[in-house]
Amino acid sequence: MVSSGAMWVSWPQVSLLVWVLVLFKVGGAFNASQELDTLILFRKYIFMGIYWEEDDQAGRMTGKIEFEQNCLWESWNEIDKSPCAWFGISCTSDGSVRAIDLPGCNLQFSDSTFEDGSRGLRGLENLQQFRLTGSYIGGINFTESLCTLVSLQELDLSDGSLVEDLPDCLNQLGNLRHLHLDGNFFRGSIPRLDNLTKLQVFSISRNKLSGPIGSHLNDLVSLVDLDLSSNHFSGSIPLLTNLVNLKNLNINNNNLIGFEDPAFPGPQNLTRLLASGNQLQGTLPVGIVQMLQLEVINMSFNQFTGEIPEGIIRQVERSFWLDLSNNQLGGSCRGTHSYQ
């Protein structure tokens, strides 16, 4: 009699085991009925935002819908229990909502929509992409309601009308890659976002943010594009030497007065440095001479004094733009230079 200590598992058992592991690994469990409830509520919020006006003919009040006609709202039909077929919604293979993509749909949310933070957007924990570009979102604390969307990789609320402080809880969205909040009325300072280590694009231009930029941005080590232009940031530009992937830094049109380290050593791979329209003082930071990837430097409309450092203009194979006009600089090269 031959006996073996090994335990044999048949192939069907192995594949079942793998399947079960996959189910638990990807996205986590989701509650389809809770997801649907939240979407139906979301749809109700949108329709509550319709504003009413008097009908000339009958003297009755009629709802005026300003939605972009190309956005097919009829498909958002709660009788259809599968939101995966609704306009702007995409799902994962197991039927969980992965994306809500409604850019340019001109959604109008009512003012009271998100006051009840208890519900918010709960149930959409598997959502990875949320794009509401160009919507009027009047509800207070809307941004806070987004903090439950822990799987989010892309959030785009640009050109909306959000008037709020950025909530601290944004730091929970550690999976974010793209965060576009441009063209709103965000105010206050940038909260700590040091947990967003996967963030590649952060743009929050054309808002009302103020105070110092905050050295914690130096922890966003995956950043490639950082656009803080056209706000009211003041104080110094922090050290950003950890941002080795950063290619584009735009801090145009703020109230910045200088560099935390006057030499400004880095970020080393920066190709575009736009710092025009601030109150930057003192001599030009010598660090930019060592930033060998720079192709565009625009530090026009500031208060730099002294000489333009030797070596800032160098032979590069790419084209090279340098705009230092409207400062109080001396030396042999002033104004705008372009080298092809």
Ligand SMILES: *[C@@H]1O[C@H](CO)[C@@H](O)[C@H](O)[C@H]1NC(C)=O
């Ligand atoms: C799913 O969510 C609904 C509320 O939308 C709730 O009534 C139900 O108990 C939940 N089911 C599970 C399994 O959590």
Ligand SMILES: *[C@@H]1O[C@H](CO)[C@@H](O)[C@H](O)[C@H]1NC(C)=O
């Ligand atoms: C909005 O958020 C702020 C800060 O978290 C909180 O103090 C306030 O109560 C919230 N307002 C509402 C209506 O939830």
Ligand SMILES: *[C@@H]1O[C@H](CO)[C@@H](O)[C@H](O)[C@H]1NC(C)=O
């Ligand atoms: C940081 O992000 C992860 C997701 O990547 C999240 O699980 C965690 O709670 C976040 N930590 C904090 C302190 O918010």
Ligand SMILES: *[C@@H]1O[C@H](CO)[C@@H](O)[C@H](O)[C@H]1NC(C)=O
């Ligand atoms: C950035 O620069 C470092 C050297 O400072 C280099 O090792 C790295 O490969 C560069 N990364 C990119 C994305 O260019």
Ligand SMILES: *[C@@H]1O[C@H](CO)[C@@H](O)[C@H](O)[C@H]1NC(C)=O
């Ligand atoms: C530099 O910035 C200013 C103000 O934003 C702009 O007018 C100018 O055209 C820019 N210079 C270059 C060379 O792009």
